[in-house]
Amino acid sequence: MDKPHIIYILSDEHRGQAMGHMGDPNVQTPWMDRLSGQGASFSRAYANCPICTPSRGTIFSGRHAHAGPVTGFFDVFKPTAPSTATELRKAGYRTAYFGKWHCGIVRDQVPASVAEDATRRFEGGSRNRTPECFRAGFQDWFGFENLNQHFNSSIYELHNPDPTPLEGYETDALTDKAIDYLHQYEGEQPLFLVLSVTPPHFPLVAPDEWERFDPGELQVRANFHDSPEMRDNLATYYAMIENLDWNIGRLNECLQNQPGFENTLQVYFSDHGDFMGSHGMFNMKEHPHEESVRIPAIFNWPGHIPEQGPVNGLFSLVDLMATTLGLVGSEVPVWSQGQDFSPLLRGEDFNPPADVxxxxxxxxxxxxxxxxxxxxxxxxxxxxxxxxxxxxxxxxxxxxxxxxxxxxxxxxxxxxxxxxxxxxxxxxxxxxxxxxxxxxxxxxxxxxxxxxxxxxxxxxxxx
CATH class of the missing domain: 3.30.1120.10 (Arylsulfatase, C-terminal domain)
Known part of the structure; x- marks a missing residue:
């Protein structure tokens, strides 16, 4: 078969319960719901290690954090470690990465343009440039490490030693960048593109036009510790998710109108969740509870993944690389610790793992x-x-x-x-x-x- 383009949309800290098609009574996610309804969404998908850096290592290596190239929060993706990008490059893909990486912080890799900046344009966050050897084999690079500055983000483009400021809200700006890249893509190779946005990760802030929720009217989970502060936080969290959903829609409209991208596999997922008021915590994950470890995992590929909506099976991020390779007909490497769920997504017989x-x-x-x-x-x-x-x-x-x-x-x-x-x-x-x-x-x-x-x-x- 012809190789499809592959688009990963990766958010940060989006717990799996917070989508319309997963039964959340508050948030409206029409584009996530559409991708699920026209494809498949795992009703129980898990982040194996619910914190940013090791989780991202698992995503792009198919290995558990304790046995993979990124073994902790302050680690980097090892320079010679094989990855989803390197495996797809062997299959003929061009690879591109946009947004948050958080797997390549080297303390002294801050250029003078940042360290000596007096304009405050690069204030806050880890503005370290990701060295080429810690980019997990991605070729076209438009990334940053860990900013948490949603209205003051910046990226390092390709081999440029200095960062490029992003204007406006990070999710909007990064989606603009990815859309521009898709409009200009003329390569004969199939494309593997990752769009990685920080929201709904803290700080809890969204553009004013998305702050539509009345905190007092929110329906909350049974383990929610009720207080005005918790409700205010949850309201903004939902606003950030709805903004993200709108940007997923913008990306999909681009794909639908872009010649050559008729055959595209999309996957939307997050690196972990957040308690967001459950068990009395917010802006926190790191623990074994469902709000922390449950994530979205939506697969959409018209004509190849039947319309199923929510599907059963204990899927987790360690399975993502194997499943992606299986879907596009590439061999799953022997070093992968994940399971290939592509038969289940195609509607074929499949025995999912008994535990994660x-x-x-x-x-x-x-x-x-x-x-x-x-x-x-x-x-x-x-x-x-x-x-x-x-x-x-x-x-x-x-x-x-x-x-x-x-x-x-x-x-x-x-x-x-x-x-x-x-x-x-x-x-x-x-x-x-x-x-x-x-x-x-x-x-x-x-x-x-x-x-x-x-x-x-x-x-x-x-x-």
Whole structure:
């Protein structure tokens, strides 16, 4: 078959429950819903490591963070590591990357044009230039590392040593850049293009015209800790998602009117979720709960992926590379740890995995409430082992909002799940956590938090 163009639309911190076709009663996402209805959307898709850098390493390597090229928040994508981009280049693709990367920060790679800038145009964020060797094989580069400056973003274009400012709101500006590139693309090679935007990641800010929600009227989740602050945050989070959905629409209208892009596979997904008021937290992920680890995963390819809407199957980001390669008829490399879900997406017989490995690997540890952990989720049970030997056990059938930790009440089931976790860690070549689980010791003394701003912590950390 002719190779399709491939478009990845990658957002940051969009939890999988927050879309219209997934039942959210507040947010309107007509373009996400259309792509799902005309294709497929995994009803239970997971980020294996719910924090930016290692999650992105998993996305583009098909490897779990503990066994991949990006093993923590302060790591980089190793220069010689194979990736989705390098595999598709072997299949004849041209590759292009737009937006947030966050897998190539080298501390001294800040040009004088940024370090000595007096205009405040490059103020805030990590304005480091991504060295070519840490770009995972992407050829046409229009990226940045980690800014969190939605109205003051900038990108490094191709090999230019100095950044180019973006005007306006980041999601709008990056979509403009990607559309311009598509209009000008005349290559004979099929294109693999990634559009990676920061919103709805914090800071919670959106253009005024998108702030349409009355916080007091929002319908909230059963585990939402209600307060005016939480509602205000959730209202803006939804506004950022609706702006993103509108930009997905703009990109699709471009594709529909651009000769040569009739045969295009699109995938929309996020690198992790956010609690956004659930369990009393916002602007936070990093933990095993559904709001943190559940993500969108929408596949759309007219004529090749039947119209299915939400589909079952425990899909996760480690499967994304294998599934993409499988869909376009390329061989899945032997080093991939993901499973190829392309038969399921084509409507063929398929046995999905019984469980998905979850982890926090290389936490940035901004505070004491950000431990490393290992865990997994199956159809019914979710289990996690935290580095301080706290265990979590949730029965998702009977407690979908994870409000009742059964680890102490049901020690037999907890032991079974712990054993399954050990099996998964060995299968995926985790180098050390079997030692912590089977032979770890207990800390002698309670921890004293000396921070001037003691960490907000989820309740389970204080058990």
């Amino acid at each position: 490995l979850l982890e926090m690997c290389g936490s940035p540890r901004w505070n004491l409430g950000m431990p490393d952990w290992r865990g997994f989720v199956g159809e019914r049970w979710k289990y996690a082992f935290i580095e301080n030997r706290i265990e979590l056990l949730f029965d998702l059938d009977n407690d979908p909002f994870e409000q009742h930790n059964l680890a102490r009440e049901n020690p037999e089931e907890c032991a079974r799940q712990r054993q399954r976790l050990l099996e998964l860690l060995r299968e995926t070549r985790d180098p050390y956590w079997d030692v912590l689980i089977e032979h770890g010791v207990t800390c002698d003394d309670p921890v004293t938090d000396v921070s001037a701003n003691p960490a907000r912590g989820l309740a389970y950390l204080h058990e």
